Amino acid sequence: MKRRLITVGIVLAGYLAIYLISRQVFALHSPHYLYTPEWTARNVLWIAAIVSTVPALLGARLFPFVTLGGYVLGVVAGELFGGFEADVPPQYLHWGWLIWLGVFLASVGAGVVVEKVHKRRRLS
Numbered sequence: 127m128k129r130r131l132i133t134v135g136i137v138l139a140g141y142l143a144i145y146l147i148s149r150q151v152f153a154l155h156s157p158h159y160l161y162t163p164e165w166t167a168r169n170v171l172w173i174a175a176i177v178s179t180v181p182a183l184l185g186a187r188l189f190p191f192v193t194l195g196g197y198v199l200g201v202v203a204g205e206l207f208g209g210f211e212a213d214v215p216p217q218y219l220h221w222g223w224l225i226w227l228g229v230f231l232a233s234v235g236a237g238v239v240v241e242k243v244h245k246r247r248r249l250s
Contacts (some may be wrong), residue, residue: 133182137190141175144198162204162222166197169223174230181241188244189237196233200226 148167152160166174174197182190201222208222 129187130183130185133187133190134179137178137182137194138175140194141171141178141197144201145171148201160205161220162208162226163201165223166201166204166226170226171197177234181237186237186241189241192237192240193230193233196230196236197226199233200229203229 144163145167148163148171150156151158152163152167154164174193178190178193178197204222204225208225209220
């Protein structure tokens with residue numbers, strides 16, 4: 127149980143750090159405004175944190191870290207590749223949120239696979 131709580135604490139600390147950085151550095155009225163980090167922190171970070179930490183409370187060891195990494199990778203990929211239609215007038219379309227969602231869902235699937243492989247190796 128102690129290991130589970132440590133895992134949950136580390137993952138929640140990671141999400142808290144992401145939230146603070148996103149809201150302080152990349153917020154709408156800051157000089158370094160970026161759409162995807164700010165939008166995900168404001169709208170879906172707490173959902174992603176729940177998706178990552180509940181399996182950790184149930185005994186998953188690697189799944190929370192894979193999904194935390196997927197969150198970060200999705201934000202970076204969403205910001206890099208999401209604004210491809212931004213130069214088309216008269217509207218500003220940014221698909222960073224959709225790219226983030228795809229990467230995060232892929233990391234959930236990868237986390238399930240990694241967790242199953244890890245449990246098989248541990249039992250053998």
